[in-house]
Amino acid sequence: MLEYIISKYNFWIYVILMMIGLYAMMGKRNFVKKLIGMNIFQSAIILFFVSTGVKAGATVPILSGHGHGHGHELIEVAKYINPLPHVLMLTAIVVSIATTGVALAVLILIYRRYNTLEEDEILKIRKDTGV
C-alpha cells in the first residue's frame, strides 16, 4: 500500500494543483486572480509532462566524456533522463509567458474602459448602459 502511494502521489498532487488553477479560472471574479489561476494551471501541466521523463537513478541529460571522435561506444540509455519532454516544455514555458503578456494588455484595456477589474461590476455596467 505504501509503495503504491509513493509511486503515485506525485500525479495526485499535480491533479490537485490543476484543480486549484481550474477553480480560480472559473470561480474567482477578479481578472488578475483568473490570470494567476491560468498560470498555476499551465505550470501544473508542464510539471506533469516533465515528470514523465524522470528515471530513477539517472542523471541530467548532459553527456560527458562522449565527445566527437570516438563515437562508437554505446551510451547506456538508463543512465540519462529522457530529454524529449524537457525540450517540448521549454517551448511551452515561453508560449505561456507570451499568452500572459497579451492577457495583461487586454486587462489594462478593460480597466481603461470600465475603471474596474471585477467581473460582476463590469457585467452590471454593461447591463445598465445597454451595450
Place this chain on the structure above:
Amino acid sequence: MIWQLDLILLLFVLICAIGALTVKDLLGAVIILGAYSFFMCILWTEMGAVDVAFTEAAVGAGIGTVLFIAAVSKTKRRSKD
C-alpha cells in the same frame, strides 16, 4: 530523486498556489506567484530537468512577475475576492 524532498517541495508549491489565490492584495498575490515559480524551479532541478529549471527561473519567475507587477501598478491593487 529523493521522494521525501520531492514531497516537501510539492507541499510548498501547493501552499504558495493557495496563498496566491486567497490574498486580497493583488501585489502580494503576484509576489507569492513569483515564489511559486521559484519553488517550481527547485522542483525541476531536483527532477533533473536543469534546462527547464533555468528557463522557468528567467522567463517564468522573472519576466512573468515583472509583467504582472506592471499591470497591477497600471490598474487597481485591491481585489474583492
Place this chain on the structure above:
Amino acid sequence: MKVIALIAALMTGALLIYGTEEMPDWGDPNSPASSHVSPKYIQEATEKTATPNIVTAVLADYRSYDTMGEVVVVFTAGIGCILMLRKKRKGEGD
C-alpha cells in the same frame, strides 16, 4: 456560480485521479515515454550534432523549426501588446 465552479473542478480532478491508475510508476525507467523514441536521441545526438547537452541538441538541431515558430509566437505577442497599449493620437479611433 462559485459552487458550480467548485463542483466542476472537483469532478475534473476526480476523473484525472481515476486516470492516474493506468499511469506507469513515477521514475520507472521502462515507462512508455522513455522506451520508444528517446533512446535513439540519447545514443545518437552527441555523435551527430557534436553537442554534449542533449536538450540543446534536440531544441536547436533536430527541432529548430519548432524554435523558429516559437520566435514567431513571441513576436506576434509583442506586436499585439504594442498595438493594444499605444497612446492614441487625437482624432484616431475611439
